Amino acid sequence: MDKLLKDKKAIVIFVAPAFLLFTFILFIPICQSVYYSFCEYNALTKPVFIGVENYRQLFTTDRTMKMAIKNSLFFLVFSVVTQLIAGLILAALLTNIKKGRNFFKNVYYLPCVLSSAALGLLWMFVFTPKLGINQILAEFGIEGPLWLMDTKGFIILPMWVIAFVSLWQYVGQSMMLYMAQISGISTSLYEASYIDGCTKPQAFRYITLPLIRPMMATAMSLNAIGSLKFFDLIFNMTEGGPNHMTEVLATHLYQQGFKYFKYGYASAIGVVLLIICLLVTFFINKFVKVDNYEM
Amino acid sequence: MSKSSKKKNKSSIVVKTLIYILLSILAVIYLLPLIWVIYVSLKDDKTLFVSPWSMPERLMIENYTFAWSAGKLGIATLNSAIVCVVTLLLCLVLGSMAAFAIGRMKWKLANATMTYFLTGMMIPVHCVLIPLFTRFSKMGLTNSRLGLILPYLTLSLPLTIFIMSGFFKGLPNELFESACIDGCSIYRIFTHIAFPLSKTGLFVTGLMTFVANWNELLLAMVFISDDTKKTLPVSLSKFVGPYNTNYSQMFAAIVIAIIPTIIVYCCFSNSIVDGLTQGAVKG
Numbered sequence: 001m002d003k004l005l006k007d008k009k010a011i012v013i014f015v016a017p018a019f020l021l022f023t024f025i026l027f028i029p030i031c032q033s034v035y036y037s038f039c040e041y042n043a044l045t046k047p048v049f050i051g052v053e054n055y056r057q058l059f060t061t062d063r064t065m066k067m068a069i070k071n072s073l074f075f076l077v078f079s080v081v082t083q084l085i086a087g088l089i090l091a092a093l094l095t096n097i098k099k100g101r102n103f104f105k106n107v108y109y110l111p112c113v114l115s116s117a118a119l120g121l122l123w124m125f126v127f128t129p130k131l132g133i134n135q136i137l138a139e140f141g142i143e144g145p146l147w148l149m150d151t152k153g154f155i156i157l158p159m160w161v162i163a164f165v166s167l168w169q170y171v172g173q174s175m176m177l178y179m180a181q182i183s184g185i186s187t188s189l190y191e192a193s194y195i196d197g198c199t200k201p202q203a204f205r206y207i208t209l210p211l212i213r214p215m216m217a218t219a220m221s222l223n224a225i226g227s228l229k230f231f232d233l234i235f236n237m238t239e240g241g242p243n244h245m246t247e248v249l250a251t252h253l254y255q256q257g258f259k260y261f262k263y264g265y266a267s268a269i270g271v272v273l274l275i276i277c278l279l280v281t282f283f284i285n286k287f288v289k290v291d292n293y294e295m
Numbered sequence: 296m297s298k299s300s301k302k303k304n305k306s307s308i309v310v311k312t313l314i315y316i317l318l319s320i321l322a323v324i325y326l327l328p329l330i331w332v333i334y335v336s337l338k339d340d341k342t343l344f345v346s347p348w349s350m351p352e353r354l355m356i357e358n359y360t361f362a363w364s365a366g367k368l369g370i371a372t373l374n375s376a377i378v379c380v381v382t383l384l385l386c387l388v389l390g391s392m393a394a395f396a397i398g399r400m401k402w403k404l405a406n407a408t409m410t411y412f413l414t415g416m417m418i419p420v421h422c423v424l425i426p427l428f429t430r431f432s433k434m435g436l437t438n439s440r441l442g443l444i445l446p447y448l449t450l451s452l453p454l455t456i457f458i459m460s461g462f463f464k465g466l467p468n469e470l471f472e473s474a475c476i477d478g479c480s481i482y483r484i485f486t487h488i489a490f491p492l493s494k495t496g497l498f499v500t501g502l503m504t505f506v507a508n509w510n511e512l513l514l515a516m517v518f519i520s521d522d523t524k525k526t527l528p529v530s531l532s533k534f535v536g537p538y539n540t541n542y543s544q545m546f547a548a549i550v551i552a553i554i555p556t557i558i559v560y561c562c563f564s565n566s567i568v569d570g571l572t573q574g575a576v577k578g
Contacts, residue, residue: 022411022453025446030426032426097318110557118528121535176568225417263425267425
């Protein structure tokens with residue numbers, strides 16, 4: 001038996017295809033990307049090493065980059081916080097009802113499986129000046145704002161709109177994660193607490209919340225990474241406009257790399273994105289402490 | 296029944312109704328945009344602005360036929376299907392092979408290899424976009440389906456390997472021992488015992504892979520510029536835009552793009568939701 005499981009040849013045959021693919025298509029390109037970020041490189045020339053010039057430009061002269069970082073961080077904070085709260089509330093409400101639980105669950109989860117490109121276009125139409133929401137508002141005699149073109153304020157209105165749309169689309173995911181964890185909690189814990197005179201909100205606070213903490217860390221890092229990778233919705237709702245005000249890191253990278261063909265510069269943005277991703281995962285896993293309780 | 300418990304009962308009914316009202320409002324917010332898009336896609340463009348709330352006088356099916364042909368959605372759907380199915384099959388086979396070796400077989404570097412694969416889950420695809428694009432265009436892989444399948448496959452592998460190795464670890468040892476005594480080779484153990492026994496795992500990972508790749512926009516948009524090779528999200532994004540002014544046709548295109556997913560979802564929603572959640576819990 002052991003001999004069979006230690007068969008070196010078989011192990012190589014089993015692992016090699018995945019390993020080679022992974023190395024050539026993910027790992028080597030990442031190293032290349034880091035190298036390109038220190039190069040002057042566009043579609044026509046060969047990469048020429050120029051040191052940290054790209055990064056210097058990125059952080060000093062590039063105003064769109066400032067906007068992109070601000071917007072990306074806004075998204076990150078917004079989606080982690082709102083998904084946590086809304087996801088938990090929905091999960092708590094749904095575990096408390098019996099009739100129609102599956103129906104509601106499936107409805108809320110539906111947008112998660114739909115293409116965010118198509119949903120982005122759909123919401124773009126909902127918020128266009130003449131259609132959708134503004135048509136409804138006009139029925140009541142209110143002139144609706146320019147949802148996706150307003151540029152006032154520190155965080156401009158289009159960013160809030162997009163942030164809420166992304167919450168709409170992905171909250172089902174967090175909700176399901178929490179529900180899965182809550183349904184794993186033994187009912188005897190709750191029964192015991194009710195006998196001791198505990199109310200339902202108290203039970204939620206002192207039993208449910210501590211027991212689903214490990215899942216909170218998982219869901220939060222999923223949300224954080226997802227929000228940093230965010231591309232489809234913004235690209236289809238505003239394309240980074242008006243005047244680059246809704247640009248995030250991913251769309252900025254796309255514009256620089258594949259509209260202006262500044263490969264070196266875009267690689268630098270990619271590296272910044274990668275570093276933020278790694279930092280955020282690290283901090284969430286460190287600070288949302290995972291205590292494993294006996295269930 | 297005592298007075299206090301009657302009171303408690305009453306208040307719990309009130310709370311329940313409140314919960315249901317809240318949930319129903321939310322459900323309306325979720326379904327309304329989808330219903331609206333279907334509704335507008337059946338109207339014609341003029342009445343859309345004049346009388347937005349009236350029922351369509353007759354169903355404008357030609358919106359759909361126009362969007363289907365002008366948006367090149369037929370070929371796009373076919374491309375998406377080919378790319379996603381091939382990726383799915385390759386991913387399940389290659390992924391579970393690696394997962395079997397990592398989860399079940401005994402070698403020193405198993406854990407290190409696993410960590411290597413898992414780092415892939417934290418890496419955003421944007422970082423590899425440029426090197427991958429330049430290399431693929433040198434190799435002539437841009438504008439081909441293979442050029443999409445390779446990166447999709449690679450990006451789906453980490454999760455597949457992670458979930459499947461968990462599954463293989465959970466299979467009872469006795470199975471493998473008895474197969475071994477009967478003189479089964481390691482390859483036959485994998486193909487005839489481990490693989491068929493982890494159907495649940497294959498279903499879960501397959502579902503996640505398929506949904507993610509079916510909806511992927513960025514890579515497809517960068518790699519494919521040839522109209523006959525574009526996938527569904529790309530063709531849709533190109534067809535529907537602020538410069539096209541025929542709204543109802545654009546809405547028809549959106550409906551065409553999302554309706555297959557909605558139908559499949561409605562038929563198997565429970566197993567889909569549970570499957571995807573299981574996958575995410577483990578990931």
